[in-house]
């Protein structure tokens with residue numbers, strides 16, 4: 001996966017440098033969806049969306065539409081009957097069906113071809129779909145092509161918007177903290193060495209880049225809340241929340257709580273994620289496991305978190321080693337805004353990327 005992620009990230013870096021040379025500053029927020037879509041397509045089921053090279057891709061557009069449409073139905077117009085009855089012949093329902101059909105037909109074709117190749121032992125793919133097909137065969141599980149396609153859809157939905165939102169905030173934070181860029185570049189140059197090739201092993205040693213991304217996720221978790229149904233009564237101080245209640249948990253405030261992170265909890269300090277960093281007094285080991293909740297916690301936490309971290313670190317390395325990142329003086333403020341399950345920067349994230357020597 002690392003070579004694929006590196007290739008996509010490097011193509012994106014070329015793309016944004018070129019765009020910035022022409023337009024001076026760019027909104028990286030919508031642009032970052034392109035590489036994250038390309039990456040998930042290639043690594044999950046070997047499909048190239050060509051989103052960076054062709055932003056007008058029919059599937060990418062269908063996906064964008066479905067994301068916006070789902071948020072509208074769930075959060076803006078939940079009481080509109082057409083939001084829940086998909087068979088009512090409204091324009092939105094028709095458009096939604098069309099978008100679903102576009103995506104579904106591509107995924108169904110991919111799954112069918114792959115299952116046939118696997119049966120004939122002709123598949124050379126090494127991606128998520130290949131693993132799912134092999135696992136189902138080994139367990140003699142009666143999984144239908146539809147189930148494989150459903151799973152791929154879940155991964156697509158869960159895995160590209162979230163990472164692009166997180167990366168947007170990470171770049172913003174780096175832009176307004178040039179000292180962090182200097183430290184990150186120093187680490188990149190030391191660890192990548194002469195050949196400059198990114199490998200899985202080298203990524204494990206990139207502690208500062210990891211810390212930058214974690215800190216961005218801590219301050220701006222893309223999914224700012226989650227929910228759980230209580231399986232038993234929950235005593236909380238002097239009240240008891242009864243079993244069966246749906247509890248909505250603010251991941252945002254857990255991540256920014258002074259109790260978890262100390263008095264400077266609102267500040268950008270990647271150092272707090274480095275090994276050996278001074279811990280906040282009184283925080284127990286159990287609390288520590290649940291104080292950075294961007295990927296949620298427990299049994300149903302994010303299954304894609306390692307994937308997301310790896311992808312994001314590679315993108316940060318690719319950009320930082322070739323670009324200086326600054327915020328233009330006239331940039332609109334970066335303002336998180338809840339659009340649905342995911343929050344996003346309402347005014348975008350306007351940045352200027354200028355080329356810089358690879359070894360600087």
Ligand code: HEM
Pocket residue numbers: 154155158159160162163166221222223226227293294295296297299300301302303304305307308
């Ligand atoms: C920075 C990027 C990401 C963030 C912040 C994020 C965050 C989350 C959060 C908060 C949840 C909810 C868990 C809960 O309610 O306890 C979740 C679930 C999930 N995520 Fe992610 N995610 C990211 C990237 C990804 C990627 C790249 C994938 C796939 C490759 C993915 C796949 C999933 C799936 C399948 C679930 C549902 C898990 C379940 O219900 O058991 N996520 N994610």
